[in-house]
Amino acid sequence: MAMNKEQKKAYGAMKQKENSERWFENLSNAITDNKIPWRKPWRGGAASMPRNLVSKKAYRGGNVIQLWVAGMTNGWSDLRFATRKQLLAKGYSIEGLTNDNAVNIQFFKRSKFTVENEDTGEEETRSRWLVRWYSVFCVEQCVDYVAPETDEEAVVVPESEMMVHFQEYIDSQDTLDLHRKGVRAYYNLGKDEIVMPPHESFISPIGEVMTAFHEAIHSTGHVKRVERPLKSKFGSPEYAFEELIAEMGQLIVTLTLGGEFKPDAVVEDNANSQAYLKSWLAACKDKDKALSQAFSSAQNAADYIINSIQKEEEE
Numbered sequence: 001m002a003m004n005k006e007q008k009k010a011y012g013a014m015k016q017k018e019n020s021e022r023w024f025e026n027l028s029n030a031i032t033d034n035k036i037p038w039r040k041p042w043r044g045g046a047a048s049m050p051r052n053l054v055s056k057k058a059y060r061g062g063n064v065i066q067l068w069v070a071g072m073t074n075g076w077s078d079l080r081f082a083t084r085k086q087l088l089a090k091g092y093s094i095e096g097l098t099n100d101n102a103v104n105i106q107f108f109k110r111s112k113f114t115v116e117n118e119d120t121g122e123e124e125t126r127s128r129w130l131v132r133w134y135s136v137f138c139v140e141q142c143v144d145y146v147a148p149e150t151d152e153e154a155v156v157v158p159e160s161e162m163m164v165h166f167q168e169y170i171d172s173q174d175t176l177d178l179h180r181k182g183v184r185a186y187y188n189l190g191k192d193e194i195v196m197p198p199h200e201s202f203i204s205p206i207g208e209v210m211t212a213f214h215e216a217i218h219s220t221g222h223v224k225r226v227e228r229p230l231k232s233k234f235g236s237p238e239y240a241f242e243e244l245i246a247e248m249g250q251l252i253v254t255l256t257l258g259g260e261f262k263p264d265a266v267v268e269d270n271a272n273s274q275a276y277l278k279s280w281l282a283a284c285k286d287k288d289k290a291l292s293q294a295f296s297s298a299q300n301a302a303d304y305i306i307n308s309i310q311k312e313e314e315e
Contacts, residue, residue, distance in 0.1 A: 048255045053082035062295035063105040070103045081136040092142040102135035157258035159205035165257055165309050166212040172308040185211045185268045187218035189230045194219055207265035214266045217249035220301040248298035253305050
């Protein structure tokens, strides 16, 4: 029996709610159960970024984490994903692939609509973001999957080159300074400076890289960049929110540039603390919206750094 307009609207709202709740539950469980993937020593290189099988474009924001959680949980190493339709188009079998073993991802699309101005009576064009949900599958879930023989994108950029990229970001900013001193790493908002221990103080090169880009993400919160609240006390939900942005943003920048990712090597005080993430989740009122905002802010911060580096290299 066909549904009428109101029934279709109600069904759509119900599915939207179900997808949103499932999306948040997967991510919050990953945090609560100590399964967040940016705490694992994922191998670097462009192949580490979850990508769409057809477009070959890397996923963004919360979808990156959603797909990483699925990859880590299921032991997938080939992080190419696609819908059933896309898999068929590429010649893969979709036998046994159901919504129950799919990964739900979000796609945001701006939609325009017209409304009547109550004061003038004239029609005005407005826009809003609509969320579309898609069920995607890892290519390794296909019964006829065969692993690629070689993958040139899996080559990891050395730490020395990653630090060159970090310096390029520093040089691209008019007021941002880098100082090497002491035994702590932090970003000073008032002075707009990143402070890190001297190069020789780091036990491993990867620790220096992880710390550098962690602080670089913090620095994007400056009013001259993408601006975020940075004056929060340790233990507060706002502090935890910023640390989540720094960790997620660091992951995106490091792997986009082709480096190895080992966040536990960060030397900033209180970095990688599971406790503050759990307390932050508990303090959130609209939890799924809060996580979406954190991932969106992390993506914006990462985009700013990557674009600044690319611009600096072009000049």
